[in-house]
Amino acid sequence: xxxxxxxxxxxxxxxxxxxxxxxxxxxxxxxxxxxxxxxxxxxxxxxxxxxxxxxxxxxxxxxxxxxxxxxxxxxxxxxxxxxxxxxxxxxxxxxxxxxxxxxxxxxxxxxxxxxxxxxxxxxxxxxxxxxxxxxxxxxxxxxxxxxxxxxxxxxxxxxxxxxxxxxxxxxxxxxxxxxxxxxxxxxxxxxxxxxxxxxxxxxxxxxxxxxxxxxx
Amino acid sequence: xxxxxxxxxxxxxxxxxxxxxxxxxxxxxxxxxxxxxxxxxxxxxxxxxxxxxxxxxxxxxxxxxxxxxxxxxxxxxxxxxxxxxxxxxxxxxxxxxxxxxxxxxxxxxxxxxxxxxxxxxxxxxxxxxxxxxxxxxxxxxxxxxxxxxxxxxxxxxxxxxxxxxxxxxxxxxxxxxxxxxxxxxxxxxxxxxxxxxxxxxxxxxxxxxxxxxxxxxxxx
Numbered sequence: 001x002x003x004x005x006x007x008x009x010x011x012x013x014x015x016x017x018x019x020x021x022x023x024x025x026x027x028x029x030x031x032x033x034x035x036x037x038x039x040x041x042x043x044x045x046x047x048x049x050x051x052x053x054x055x056x057x058x059x060x061x062x063x064x065x066x067x068x069x070x071x072x073x074x075x076x077x078x079x080x081x082x083x084x085x086x087x088x089x090x091x092x093x094x095x096x097x098x099x100x101x102x103x104x105x106x107x108x109x110x111x112x113x114x115x116x117x118x119x120x121x122x123x124x125x126x127x128x129x130x131x132x133x134x135x136x137x138x139x140x141x142x143x144x145x146x147x148x149x150x151x152x153x154x155x156x157x158x159x160x161x162x163x164x165x166x167x168x169x170x171x172x173x174x175x176x177x178x179x180x181x182x183x184x185x186x187x188x189x190x191x192x193x194x195x196x197x198x199x200x201x202x203x204x205x206x207x208x209x210x211x212x213x214x215x216x
Numbered sequence: 217x218x219x220x221x222x223x224x225x226x227x228x229x230x231x232x233x234x235x236x237x238x239x240x241x242x243x244x245x246x247x248x249x250x251x252x253x254x255x256x257x258x259x260x261x262x263x264x265x266x267x268x269x270x271x272x273x274x275x276x277x278x279x280x281x282x283x284x285x286x287x288x289x290x291x292x293x294x295x296x297x298x299x300x301x302x303x304x305x306x307x308x309x310x311x312x313x314x315x316x317x318x319x320x321x322x323x324x325x326x327x328x329x330x331x332x333x334x335x336x337x338x339x340x341x342x343x344x345x346x347x348x349x350x351x352x353x354x355x356x357x358x359x360x361x362x363x364x365x366x367x368x369x370x371x372x373x374x375x376x377x378x379x380x381x382x383x384x385x386x387x388x389x390x391x392x393x394x395x396x397x398x399x400x401x402x403x404x405x406x407x408x409x410x411x412x413x414x415x416x417x418x419x420x421x422x423x424x425x426x427x428x429x430x431x432x433x434x435x436x
Contacts, residue, residue, distance in 0.1 A: 061370075061416040062409050063377035065388065069405035077219070077402055151280065158282035162381055169284055182292035190281045190289060197280035 004184060008175045012185075015171025016192055018085070022157040022167060025089040027150055030096020037101025039130065042108050052101065059098030065159050067091050072163050088160045092153065099149050107142035108134055144211065147204035151197045158193075168192060224403045227394050234390030235411055241307055241386050242373040242419070248312025249372065253319025257327055258349060260320075271320065278317035283378055286310055291382045307379035307386075315372040322364045326357035359431040366423040370416050377412070387411060 041052035059067065071091035075082055082090070111134050119129045139146075161170035172189035176182040224231075256275070259267040278286065287310040294301060294309075301309075330353050338348035358365070380388035391408045395401050 058413065061374075061413045063374040063388075063412055065377045065380075066405055066409040066412060070402070070409055073401040073405060155280075155282035158284045159378065161284060162378075169282065169288075172285070173288070176288075176292075182288065183296065186285055186289045186292065190285045193281045193285060194277065198276065201276070201280055 002179055004175065004179055004181060004188075008179065008185075009188075011175060012168065012171050012188060012192070015166055015168040018165070018167040019154070019157050019169075020196075022085065022088060022092060022160060023150075023154045026092030026096050026153050026157070029089070029093030030100050030153070033093060033097035034100030034104060037097050038104035038108060041101060041105040052105075056098045056102045056105075059095055060102065064091075064095055064156050065162060067095050068159055068163055084163065084165045085160075088157075088163065088165055092157065095156070096149070096153055099152070100146065103142050103145045103149060104138060107138035107145075110141055111137045141211065144204045144208035147200055147207065151200050151204070154197055154200075155193065219403060220400055221403045221407065223398045224394060224400055224407050230390050230394065231387070231408065231411065234385070234387035234408075235415065237304070237384075237386040237390070238373075238376050238388075238412075238415065241304065241311060241376040241379060241384065242369075242415075244308045245311030245315055245372050245376065246369045248308060249315030249319045249369070252312060252316025253323045254354065256316065256320035257323045260324065261327070261349065275317045275320050278314055279321075283310070283314050283375055284381060286314060287378060287382055303379070303382045303384040304386075306382060307376070307384035311372060311376060311379070314375065315368065318368050318371075319365065322361050322368060323357060325364075326359075326361035327353055329360050330357055355431075362423075362427050362431060366420070366427075369423070370419060373416055373419055374412065 037052050037055060040048050041056070043049055043052075068088060068091045071094070072084070072087040075087055075090070115133055115137070116129060119133050124133070157167055158169040160167050161173060164170070166174070168189055172185050176185040179185065256271045260271050262268075287307065290310045290313075291303070291306050294306060334352050334356075335348055338352045343351070376386055377388040379386055380392060383389055387408050391404045395404045398404070
């Protein structure tokens with residue numbers, strides 16, 4: 001039994017670093033693939049839309065923890081050997097692509113149809129229609145929900161602890177087992193998450209209010 | 217690469233029991249969350265400033281920390297407070313508190329969407345504020361937010377898998393036991409992922425039925 005001193009706090013902060021790294025990888029990867037998912041989801045060909053809808057339904061209908069497990073144990077079966085953090089990053093990216101894809105699908109469809117019709121009347125091609133007209137407006141509309149999902153993802157990285165990867169929550173478990181002070185340790189861990197997530201949440205809801213005001 | 221689902225599927229009675237455990241956790245968690253949600257909104261609408269502040273603090277605290285940290289905290293905090301509960305009950309409490317925080321925000325949005333004239337009409341008819349909340353505001357508010365509440369509760373169902381971390385009885389903990397016996401990790405988790413998918417579809421259609429039964433008014 002020991003006390004919580006500088007080494008323990010530093011250990012937690014190193015875990016925090018990994019939490020931030022996982023969140024960043026998952027979010028950046030999720031943005032890239034999520035854009036693809038959203039565009040395929042509103043594609044003109046029906047079978048493409050069906051594939052994207054299935055991708056979204058699978059990730060929204062199963063626990064993130066299972067997605068982590070399936071990727072973590074599935075990759076070696078495919079002959080791919082990646083470190084634990086790599087498997088977690090891949091799973092988080094796929095997870096984020098489905099959720100962000102669905103958020104942006106809604107936003108793309110919320111852009112008034114008249115915009116698309118006007119572009120057609122002007123003879124603008126599909127690529128330019130999406131890139132220059134629809135997506136910029138859609139991304140603005142989707143900003144609050146996107147920030148909300150970022151908070152969701154940041155909290156979701158804690159599940160990497162269950163597959164044994166040492167991020168903030170796993171670091172907390174280890175320190176808690178060493179010091180036998182679970183309440184203080186998980187209190188600190190919770191406070192660290194809160195300090196990261198709360199400003200993001202506030203930013204998201206401020207953005208939402210501003211968008212609602214602009215619409216009036 | 218050889219896959220062997222046989223050894224996993226041979227354990228189907230345990231898997232079904234686990235699925236039942238998950239369903240039990242999810243439904244109990246939802247009921248608790250709904251109660252907390254309605255109570256929280258009632259407190260925020262009462263004119264108690266301290267009560268309102270406490271509800272807001274609770275909502276922000278829960279919504280901005282991971283469920284895994286919350287469940288650990290509750291799991292270790294309850295015994296120190298002299299309360300000994302089995303892991304499954306602890307998990308239900310954690311799920312209810314977590315879902316409740318989200319439910320408060322969702323239901324509050326619905327309550328605020330009810331025109332003020334309805335409250336005034338209730339007052340004019342001589343109803344008490346409590347009666348107005350229960351009979352005039354709550355039902356249409358719940359109807360307005362039912363889709364958001366339903367998707368939040370699907371999320372709660374999926375979150376039950378995290379209860380494995382405190383060894384509550386549910387599908388993921390059963391899977392971890394089978395994994396430990398058979399070393400067929402991928403096959404086990406792939407199988408129960410499909411089971412979770414089926415479960416979330418089942419609960420979604422359950423919500424569609426509830427919505428049709430409870431929230432349709434005669435239009436003629």
